[in-house]
Amino acid sequence: MLNSLTIKNFTAFADAEFSFSPGLNVLIGANGTGKTHILKLGYLFSRAWPDLTRSKLRLDKKRTDPYMEERLAGLFRVSELASLVRQGHKNGASLAADIGGSIPTLIITVPGEQIPLPSPNEPMAWEIHLTHIKNHPAQVESIRIPESAATNAFVPKAIFVPSKEIVSLFKGLIGLFENYRQFPLDETYKDLAVALATLEPAAPSPLLPGVAQRIAALLGGELRLEDNNLIFLQDNGRKLESQLLAEGYRKLAMLIYLVRNRVIEAGSTVFWDEPEANLNPAALRLLVEALRQMVCQGVQVILATHSLFLLREFEVLGRTKDLPKIPERYFALNTTKKGVEVSAGDDIVSIDPLVLLDEDQAQSDRFMETLA
Template sequence: MLKRMDVKNLTVFPQAELHFGRQLNIIVGENGAGKTHLLKMAYTLLAVSAEEGKKPSSSSPTKTSLQYRIAEKLVNVFRPEQLGRLARRKQGRERCEVKMFYEDKNWNVSFDFATNSKSEVNIDVLPSKWVTDAPAYLPTRELLTIFPNFISVYEGHYLDFEETWRDTCILLGAPLQRGPKEENIKRLLRPLETAMDGSIELDRNGRFYLRTKDGRLEMPLVAEGFRKLGMLSRLIATGALLDRGFLFWDEPEANLNPKLVRWVAKSIVDLSSSGIQIFIATHSLFLLRELEILLEGNRKSLQETRFFGLHRGKAGVCVKQGASIDDIGDITALDEELEQTDRFLEEES
């Protein structure tokens, strides 16, 4: 479990300490407030540790290996012109600092870099062990349609796509989970397959299909909302999201109609209750309300949930956090939706 992340001078954030919940963490803010930056930073450090730990020649972490791997992954995930561009611009020579604290203290890591850094970071706290569970990152765009041959093309050419796409495609292409965990997988898949009215299949040629009672549809012919649900269902079916681990999901509501958003909200709560620590970024009032409704019916999940509100100011973006949406302050994007509802009701009356 990731317990806390401290950032200083990271892009739009002068300083922030994020205390995470064991199950579900919801980051809310307007466009440009840095929601995705927080997701990507946490994901990057988890991914680097998990990737290094799975190498056949893996040994205990060293500063030499980590200072290059973290820098390389940050550049590939964020896609800046150089690493130092992730450090907040201000007068003087301030450094960007990031600290990650886990339930297992052997995973704790801390590093910093300057605005002119290019290819390495300075490791301040070195973990003594690698993270054991690979994180999953779902971007706002669906990836099932681009999956065929994407990994080989990405690794063999210079493509201007963030590395989260490549990482997620690797997880999507993993074989299906078999054995005693299948019943739990079926339970988690049920709401998604009900919403899609079918299941996701991967053929031998590396193409995904939606299998329905009337046959199967190739992914480019499937509605984009169903494709997004399909990514999540595939990660569950392969065991990438089962029992434990981490899921980062940027704007789950993007390109989904309200009915599908309800199914997504249910899957998010079900997964978080099953042992997956989930981090989502959103500015959808509908999704937030649906999550609140589901969490109110599950007191244990509600106690393990944290909300984070991002607020712009003259000095940068500050973070308000708490156990409920009432603790994170007024978010302009949400207020606009509420204000529109009020105006509509006034016109009707």
Template sequence: MISSLQLKNFVAFTDLAIEFSPGINIIIGENGTGKTQLLKAILALCGPEVRAEQPGEQLASKLCRLYQPLSGRVGELRRNGSRGEAVLRAEFAQGQQLTVRFNGSASAVKIPKVLGPAIAPATFLPTKEVLSLVRGLTAEQPDFATIERIFDDGYLDLANQLTREGTEDLGSKVRLNPRFASIVPRLANLIGGQYLLVKGRFVFQPGQYQENKAPTRTSEANNALMYQDSTEWRFIPASKKCLSSTMTAEGFRKIGVLQRLLSNGCLNPGASGPLLWDEPESNLNPKLMKDLVLALLELARNGQQVILATHDYVLLKWFDLLLDKKGKGDQVRFHVLSREAETGQVLLDTMDDYRAIEPNAIAETFNELTKEQVARKMGGLGK
């Protein structure tokens, strides 16, 4: 879990310092204010490269594969026109502190040894879905030169996580662990089925989870014994026939990514690193937003830090309406990025109340649309 991040003279940022909630963090901002760049910085700083034998070279290479500078050198990621070194500084929940520095001509970064326990790797979900791309991105004899020209490392990291084998199947986790029983059935029933990895490619199995009366629990179900639930969830296939993932909606595939990561343990609330999601609303029907927000809130309630970037009013408003600050201790923090007109510097404003966002360009745009619609219906009445 990341506690704070400072970016100085790095890509879009002159000097930005951000304090993260351990729960859900929502980054808002117009195009070009650096939302995706911020998520990628967190991904890099949580990666294994910081503890490699040659961390300066390894992390520089990682940053280049994520941001793809034209020169292929990390020095190009120092903000244009800035003086002094680029600095990335992060603090983590278990006390780890990490500082990365480099100048404008650097091919490697300067990074001191990181003390303390290992930093849990982050999971990054890019704007486009990845399930249908996994077969090509993880082929036995891939053309890496071509793949890396098309996809940055955010896509490749996620493809490798999705194909990772888990120690338990998702059905067992749902039956035995109330954390998963509160999340997975909602996701599966939202899209009408589940995605399975079969021979290196993802297929979709139609069906739904049903809540049935549970048999007497045995001692192996330690987590469930704590709760003594009287019911349990089981996935009931609608048919034996599966579909290729590419025959399902892209919005469904994005939700399927969460299913798979929960299944194989790459996403393990309470233990895994932050979940970074860039525009979860992309290609997602607005009708699905409420259930997606409920699933993300459940993830956070079970110890999963979530950091997402969005432009979507519906998604933002559902977070505002559904969070429960008192009963369940929901912690949702809004981080608003804006660009100063005169200097071009990216500024940050942080608040824990959605209604405190001022100005709120997303809400104002939605209100303008509503007013225009009302005006057309009313015609010239009142003029």
């Protein structure tokens, strides 16, 4: 789980801090305010511990530095890390994050005994400095890493869903990344393709039982992995190439696929860039309901959006008496001469400025003028 993120002199940010909720987190701002950059940085640190400890080797700065350099270049798709440092700042950039891990615990109970508390938490603090010396390539220097964390500490899966859909591009995508260094997509697409290649587990996922059925009914089927390709299996048993499915529906089908295959499960963090893209209002309502239910079942959701409809739908569900309350956090990003400034609050009305509402009101005024 991503608890906090601090950014100094990185891309559009001079000095920004984000404290995330364990539930729903929404980033709002005009183009160029760095919403996607925040998602990618959160994803970078959320994946660091699982990636670096997969080989069972001891975590140290000697291994962390090249990993961070490679991942920053891959996630942001830059040839020089120096381009990530905010212009005019020769001392480089600083990035820090607090990730919540846990220590696996074996729980044995007898019938009728109260279930004990969850596994103990294992906080993981990361801090890196991106140095930038004139006439030299930028380098990453690890300032803090969780090297004292328990060797069996566990950080649940993090998944990044980019703004462009990937289902229609899935076949052969992993190989293209491995064979072509200049492939024109960042590594979030490769990571998602690897996640989509996961085989379906024997035990069904407990997440989204009701919403998943309604989404499948809307789509008329579901995605399946066959012969290293994603196909759409229709309710009538016929197979449809995923490219023939509407783009917005491919995104909905992908979400259910990731849940069904337990890529997304309780404890996971989902980073989603513009989930509203190419979805009609009816489908978007189902997506919002699905994301909210995932939060209720222990999934952390961090998304960036331009959609006022999506924001209002979250607010409508939050005000519905029959639905449980969820932890929420909203962030409004605004470009100033000093860099991007961040306003944060636990609901939409407490953040300022909210460009979406301003533009919506301005459009309403213009529309009324045409009727006069």
